[in-house]
Amino acid sequence: MNESVHEKLKILSDAAKYDVSCASSGSSRGNTSKGIGNSLGCGICHSFTEDGRCVSLFKILMTNNCIYDCAYCINRRTNDRQRATFTAQEIVDLTIGFYRRNYIEGLFLSSGVIKSADYTMERMVLVAKKLRNEENFNGYIHLKAIPGASSELIQEAGIWADRLSVNMEIPTEPNLKKLAPEKNYPDIITPMGQIRDSILVAKEERKKYRKAPRFAPAGQSTQLIVGATPETDRQIILLSSGLYKKQNLKRVYFSGYLPVNSYDERLPAINRPPLVRENRLYQSDWLMRFYHFKAEEILSEDQPFLDLDVDPKLGFALRNMHLFPVDINRADYEMILRVPGVGVQSAQKIILARKHRRLNSLHLKKLGIVMKRAKYFITCNELPAHKADWEPQRLKHKLLCEMNSKYKKSLDTQLKLFADFKPVLPTLH
Amino acid sequence: MKIYTYDSTFEGFLTCVFDCYSRKDFPVDICSRYGEQRYLFVESIDIATNPQKAERVWKGIQKHLSGKNKQLLFYAYLSEELGIEMKIYRFLRRMFSGHLNLETDYGDPDVLHLTQASQKVKKEAMRMMQFVRFQRTKDRMYFCGIEPKYDVIPLIINHYQKRFTDQRWLIYDLRRNYGILYGNDKVEEVVLTKKQFNAYNGQVKEELLHEGEDFYQKLWRSYFKHITIEERKNLKLQRQHMPRRFWRYLPEKQEAN
Numbered sequence: 001m002n003e004s005v006h007e008k009l010k011i012l013s014d015a016a017k018y019d020v021s022c023a024s025s026g027s028s029r030g031n032t033s034k035g036i037g038n039s040l041g042c043g044i045c046h047s048f049t050e051d052g053r054c055v056s057l058f059k060i061l062m063t064n065n066c067i068y069d070c071a072y073c074i075n076r077r078t079n080d081r082q083r084a085t086f087t088a089q090e091i092v093d094l095t096i097g098f099y100r101r102n103y104i105e106g107l108f109l110s111s112g113v114i115k116s117a118d119y120t121m122e123r124m125v126l127v128a129k130k131l132r133n134e135e136n137f138n139g140y141i142h143l144k145a146i147p148g149a150s151s152e153l154i155q156e157a158g159i160w161a162d163r164l165s166v167n168m169e170i171p172t173e174p175n176l177k178k179l180a181p182e183k184n185y186p187d188i189i190t191p192m193g194q195i196r197d198s199i200l201v202a203k204e205e206r207k208k209y210r211k212a213p214r215f216a217p218a219g220q221s222t223q224l225i226v227g228a229t230p231e232t233d234r235q236i237i238l239l240s241s242g243l244y245k246k247q248n249l250k251r252v253y254f255s256g257y258l259p260v261n262s263y264d265e266r267l268p269a270i271n272r273p274p275l276v277r278e279n280r281l282y283q284s285d286w287l288m289r290f291y292h293f294k295a296e297e298i299l300s301e302d303q304p305f306l307d308l309d310v311d312p313k314l315g316f317a318l319r320n321m322h323l324f325p326v327d328i329n330r331a332d333y334e335m336i337l338r339v340p341g342v343g344v345q346s347a348q349k350i351i352l353a354r355k356h357r358r359l360n361s362l363h364l365k366k367l368g369i370v371m372k373r374a375k376y377f378i379t380c381n382e383l384p385a386h387k388a389d390w391e392p393q394r395l396k397h398k399l400l401c402e403m404n405s406k407y408k409k410s411l412d413t414q415l416k417l418f419a420d421f422k423p424v425l426p427t428l429h
Numbered sequence: 430m431k432i433y434t435y436d437s438t439f440e441g442f443l444t445c446v447f448d449c450y451s452r453k454d455f456p457v458d459i460c461s462r463y464g465e466q467r468y469l470f471v472e473s474i475d476i477a478t479n480p481q482k483a484e485r486v487w488k489g490i491q492k493h494l495s496g497k498n499k500q501l502l503f504y505a506y507l508s509e510e511l512g513i514e515m516k517i518y519r520f521l522r523r524m525f526s527g528h529l530n531l532e533t534d535y536g537d538p539d540v541l542h543l544t545q546a547s548q549k550v551k552k553e554a555m556r557m558m559q560f561v562r563f564q565r566t567k568d569r570m571y572f573c574g575i576e577p578k579y580d581v582i583p584l585i586i587n588h589y590q591k592r593f594t595d596q597r598w599l600i601y602d603l604r605r606n607y608g609i610l611y612g613n614d615k616v617e618e619v620v621l622t623k624k625q626f627n628a629y630n631g632q633v634k635e636e637l638l639h640e641g642e643d644f645y646q647k648l649w650r651s652y653f654k655h656i657t658i659e660e661r662k663n664l665k666l667q668r669q670h671m672p673r674r675f676w677r678y679l680p681e682k683q684e685a686n
């Protein structure tokens with residue numbers, strides 16, 4: 001380890017920072033005797049950067065060199081940038097050095113494409129293999145699958161890694177063709193399908209023989225860029241719900257498009273990433289994953305974009321006032337989950353607590369329910385329904401005014417920051 | 430009208446519970462004998478800790494609490510909140526008198542309070558998993574000195590023992606002045622008499638650090654800096670997740686030297 005590693009680290013961590021997935025959850029890998037590390041079901045955040053994001057994995061590119069020329073990517077070959085490439089051993093040493101000091105949960109390795117997809121993938125797989133076999137490392141490993149890499153290499157990657165991801169980036173095929181003419185859809189969909197199947201097979205095998213090898217036990221994920229192409233939120237949400245169902249994905253990440261190559265006329269002329277939209281999409285994703293919402297409930301055909309003013313759960317409630325008010329002391333779990341201002345944990349507590357006594361609004365407040373919001377949508381012991389006189393538009397307006405102007409302000413300044421924002425590197429596949 | 434005082438250990442507290450039951454007494458308060466005296470005209474009884482009695486109460490508790498709540502009362506106790514003993518005591522009274530699943534009666538102020546206190550303690554233990562940073566020393570020890578708000582170091586032994594089986598490590602509570610040492614498959618509690626580290630931030634003396642240590646810290650600082658998206662800065666969010674009181678232990682929050 002020497003200064004040159006340090007220089008590379010600067011370039012390649014900078015290059016990795018826009019990849020949004022960082023969660024290290026979903027895998028539990030015990031420590032083999034005398035090895036180092038384990039992965040827990042829930043990932044641990046070891047630090048938080050100044051932008052408030054969690055640092056759980058050592059997120060790094062193997063190289064920012066690339067033979068491709070994707071319009072939305074800062075590493076495209078036609079950009080004039082400082083380039084660097086790590087050797088496999090360097091990445092291994094950094095990972096172990098950081099891990100032993102309890103800085104990280106593991107490694108998240110991505111890369112630009114050098115020479116060919118296979119050549120690149122092979123090197124990435126080598127890093128994971130060295131970590132597992134030479135260092136006895138049982139911490140978390142997330143590998144990007146390079147689109148177009150051979151199925152043998154994907155297969156091997158899955159043996160060493162906890163999670164694999166193939167980034168879809170552009171939600172529809174024609175638009176992908178437009179922005180990344182050298183890539184094609186099958187190169188993305190095929191490995192996704194292969195990974196899905198191998199995960200299922202490995203799970204079945206392990207039911208029969210406890211010693212059967214694992215395959216990406218923490219599942220696979222993908223990333224979509226939002227706002228580089230004209231797809232609607234409805235298209236994006238339907239796509240991601242399809243990916244959850246058909247490809248069995250564990251996570252779909254959204255990344256607000258950063259106008260990095262503004263000279264490229266195939267891209268929209270914007271000067272800041274659509275952060276609020278990105279956030280609304282995450283909230284919708286959340287509703288599907290934890291609140292049992294169906295994609296079709298979040299957006300309808302005649303309303304293809306998410307309301308940027310209110311979160312999608314409140315939006316749903318306002319569109320479906322006939323389902324409310326919900327009786328906190330009787331309604332089933334599903335309905336309680338749908339009340340704006342009630343989170344998953346409080347919903348569970350409500351279900352348990354009401355077995356002991358009837359709950360009133362004071363109880364609810366203490367359980368952490370945001371009554372300012374919820375009160376329009378519930379009834380409980382002494383709290384009469386607030387509903388009758390509320391017409392959705394008026395209620396929305398009222399709630400918006402109440403939602404402390406403080407929040408609005410912070411969002412405003414955040415957005416202002418982006419007005420003259422010269423973005424750096426998203427690195428994407 | 431009596432108050433019970435004890436040696437401020439959990440065992441001592443459980444012994445008080447035992448004695449209250451056997452004397453058929455409902456105390457006004459149960460509190461540490463070292464704490465501030467708050468009662469002038471109430472008779473106080475000092476209870477000597479008795480492991481057998483404590484054990485019997487503990488077993489009784491285990492029998493009544495459901496799976497993931499088995500540690501609820503212990504965690505709540507660790508919060509060291511003023512008056513937590515009586516809340517636990519009232520809880521136990523109701524539980525032992527046959528109230529089923531009492532721990533989910535969140536509409537009851539005592540239950541809710543105990544739940545919240547225990548969550549606070551669990552959160553602090555979680556933070557000890559997040560923010561412990563080991564420094565490698567010349568004699569191949571991985572050392573961390575840190576100051577948790579509550580006495581939670583014992584709660585994280587299991588985690589570290591499973592994770593770092595092939596390295597020697599020592600996590601030291603700077604305020605309570607004891608630590609957990611792991612080596613050769615064994616964990617032991619230690620008290621260091623000769624402190625080779627800074628008692629404020631746990632920094633090991635320069636000359637005792639492994640030669641590569643500085644460089645790794647430097648690399649980590651660099652990584653941390655370069656992974657930040659400047660334009661998305663949100664210091665409030667950062668502080669919310671990573672309270673300031675931990676910064677002094679984190680190499681990434683130190684100025685480069």
Ligand code: SF4
Pocket residue numbers: 066067068069070073074075076077111112113427428429
């Ligand atoms: S997205 Fe990936 S393949 Fe395309 S230019 Fe960037 S690094 Fe290369």
